[in-house]
Amino acid sequence: MSLSQRQLALLLIAPGLALVAALFLYPLFFSLVSAFTGPDGGFSLQSFGKAWELYSGDVVFTVVIVLASCFFTGLAAIVIAGTLTLGENRWIVGTLKALYRWPLFIPFIVAAQCMRTFLAKNGLMNNSFVSLGLIEPLQAVSFLDWRGIIATFVWKQTPFVALLLAGALAAIDRATLEAGRNLGASRIRVLIELALPQVMPTLLVALVLSFVTMLSVLSVPMMVAGSQPTMLTVDMAFRINAYGDYATANALGVITYLISAGAAIIYLRRGMAQEGAR
Amino acid sequence: MNGRAVMRLAAAARATLAAFLLAAFAFVLIGPLANLALWSVAERWYTPYKLPVSYGTRYWEQVFRPTGDAMASLGTSVWIAVLTVIVALALSIPAGYALARLKLPVRAFFMILFLLPQAFPSVAIYINVARIFYQLGINGTVFAVVLVHAAHGLVYSVWIAAAAFGAVDRDLELAARNIGASPLKTFFSVTLPLAAPGIIASGIFVFLESLDEFTGTFFVGVPQVTTLPLLLYNAAMGGNYQVASITALILLVPSVLFMLFIERFLRADVLAKVGA
Numbered sequence: 063m064s065l066s067q068r069q070l071a072l073l074l075i076a077p078g079l080a081l082v083a084a085l086f087l088y089p090l091f092f093s094l095v096s097a098f099t100g101p102d103g104g105f106s107l108q109s110f111g112k113a114w115e116l117y118s119g120d121v122v123f124t125v126v127i128v129l130a131s132c133f134f135t136g137l138a139a140i141v142i143a144g145t146l147t148l149g150e151n152r153w154i155v156g157t158l159k160a161l162y163r164w165p166l167f168i169p170f171i172v173a174a175q176c177m178r179t180f181l182a183k184n185g186l187m188n189n190s191f192v193s194l195g196l197i198e199p200l201q202a203v204s205f206l207d208w209r210g211i212i213a214t215f216v217w218k219q220t221p222f223v224a225l226l227l228a229g230a231l232a233a234i235d236r237a238t239l240e241a242g243r244n245l246g247a248s249r250i251r252v253l254i255e256l257a258l259p260q261v262m263p264t265l266l267v268a269l270v271l272s273f274v275t276m277l278s279v280l281s282v283p284m285m286v287a288g289s290q291p292t293m294l295t296v297d298m299a300f301r302i303n304a305y306g307d308y309a310t311a312n313a314l315g316v317i318t319y320l321i322s323a324g325a326a327i328i329y330l331r332r333g334m335a336q337e338g339a340r
Numbered sequence: 341m342n343g344r345a346v347m348r349l350a351a352a353a354r355a356t357l358a359a360f361l362l363a364a365f366a367f368v369l370i371g372p373l374a375n376l377a378l379w380s381v382a383e384r385w386y387t388p389y390k391l392p393v394s395y396g397t398r399y400w401e402q403v404f405r406p407t408g409d410a411m412a413s414l415g416t417s418v419w420i421a422v423l424t425v426i427v428a429l430a431l432s433i434p435a436g437y438a439l440a441r442l443k444l445p446v447r448a449f450f451m452i453l454f455l456l457p458q459a460f461p462s463v464a465i466y467i468n469v470a471r472i473f474y475q476l477g478i479n480g481t482v483f484a485v486v487l488v489h490a491a492h493g494l495v496y497s498v499w500i501a502a503a504a505f506g507a508v509d510r511d512l513e514l515a516a517r518n519i520g521a522s523p524l525k526t527f528f529s530v531t532l533p534l535a536a537p538g539i540i541a542s543g544i545f546v547f548l549e550s551l552d553e554f555t556g557t558f559f560v561g562v563p564q565v566t567t568l569p570l571l572l573y574n575a576a577m578g579g580n581y582q583v584a585s586i587t588a589l590i591l592l593v594p595s596v597l598f599m600l601f602i603e604r605f606l607r608a609d610v611l612a613k614v615g616a
Contacts, residue, residue, distance in 0.1 A: 067442050067443050068442075068443055068444070068445065070438070070442060071438040071442035071443060071444040072438075072444070072445075074434035074435060074437060074438040074442070075434070075435040075438045075439065075444065075450060077430075077431050077434070077435070078431040078432060078434075078435040078454065078494060078498060079435075079450070079453065081431060081487070081490060081491050081494065082453055082454060082456070082457060082491060082494065084491075085457070085469055085487060085488060085491035086456055086457040086460075086465060086491060087456075088472070089465050089466075089468035089469045089472060090460070090465060090468075092468040092471070092472065093464050093465065093467075093468045096468070151355070151358060154358050154359075154362055157362055157366075158362065158365070161365065161366060161369055161370075162365075162369070163599055164369060164370075164373075164596065164599065165369070166599045167548065167595040167596070167598050167599045168592060168595050168596070169552035169554070169569065169591055169595065170554070171552070171554045171569045171572055171573060171588075171591075172376075172552075172572070172588040172591050172592055172595075173372070174576075175376065175572060175576055175584050175585065175588045176372035176373060176375060176376045176588070177372055178576065179372070179375040179376060179379055179581060179585070180371055180372040180375040184387045184388075185375060186371055186372075186374060186375040186378070187371060189390040189391075190367070190371070192390070193390060199388070217368070217369075217372065271459075274459055274460070274461065277461045278460075278461045278462045278463060278555070279555070280463055280554065280555045280558065281554050281555070281569075281573065284573075284577075285573070285576055285577070295461075295463045295555075298463050298464060298467060299463065299467075299558070299559075302467050302470075302559075308467070308468075308471065311464075311467055312464065312467070312468070314464070315461070315463070315464025315465075315467070316464070318461040318463070318464055319460065319461060319464065321461075322459075322460065322461055326459075
């Protein structure tokens, strides 16, 4: 028996697809069914009612945290990538280049442990500020709450976004930027008005990926912040581990799918609007 | 004061400001890591002391004792990561070749399908995987954890393998065919060796992903499988900052090494083709 190239290709890709189907598509289907099934076994939105009643505050908390983290990550990445591309002081650019990528592959759980110690009331950050005379010892407060989660996310995700952005900035036509500089525009203006609009798609992709990543992280909110309010990932784990309550946990899961779908749709609509403008 | 002096002063002020900002950036970047390193050698550290009261390697000895929890966890983690790489590569080498070289219907759809496990909020998926595994009676086994890690790492290994095969010069394959090599022989003696650097890079990526993975193991591996990230979590939540910090440092080493050397593993021509 001789296989056609198509059949061979499908045969070669089938085992990989089978794993994705078994460990992603099937559980996804399972979570949807579980979320929309009532106690009597029929279709019901009861789990969503319960999830909303118990965790509506955490839904808002999660969205605000992730949006704020994306905003600050984007801002930091623009500053870093902009300095790397347009910086004129070779010493500063070199130092920045050597430094900024360090957290790139550091696992979230390690970042969480770092921040747990660094941002604590008696952590290295407050201790350094006290030693430098910037604050009084009594003014030291713990940052291990929503601020700690945002700080950890920004610290961890900025190198990723900055790396992609710096790559995109390095690839755009230098002549326009030089022309802008020659006409007397400051470097900040060249960055904001000439360079950034050209790399906006890259920035958006990186931020949408970061958005979904932050939405999925369990270790950071568990380790960095206290119990309430917290992010939806922690609530899901709690529903399962404390009550074995799959219905409510899966309803929360569907809410996180919707939040990440929202981010994806904003990205796709922007992409289509750009296609339309062309 | 003449104009030149003013300009020199302004330049000096700008340089000082830039140096200050760079120092602040370095503090934010290095500070948390420095705090971690300090905790790993702090035998006693309590308020109001700004630095550890006494230093020592007591906790390092505790962690690296051959019978200690940490060594067992390290062994489990490495064993799981090795198995994950084997599973991921066994699935992604054929899949990557098919995606790069063969006429595949709805190719873009398949590429997206491999991406989906990474592009979805994973906690909601893992709780259901754990439930299914529990029904099958494989929850809490190394096998279950390897499957979860492999599914999670598959997007990297498949996409990078496809890019690596795509970057192999077709003329070299044709030359081998012309002098009489069979398609299979051509694949094993020309295509695969030329794509090997990219595939090895994808293997390292999958290895690291598995080593660092927390969420999936948290749901699927408990209570029997304790990898390093789970040990770190348990130590941190139990208030043992020294053991948590040392475990974190162990996990840090491969991550930082990979960050420093990734450009050598992944050639630019392969990198440019990833996801294409």
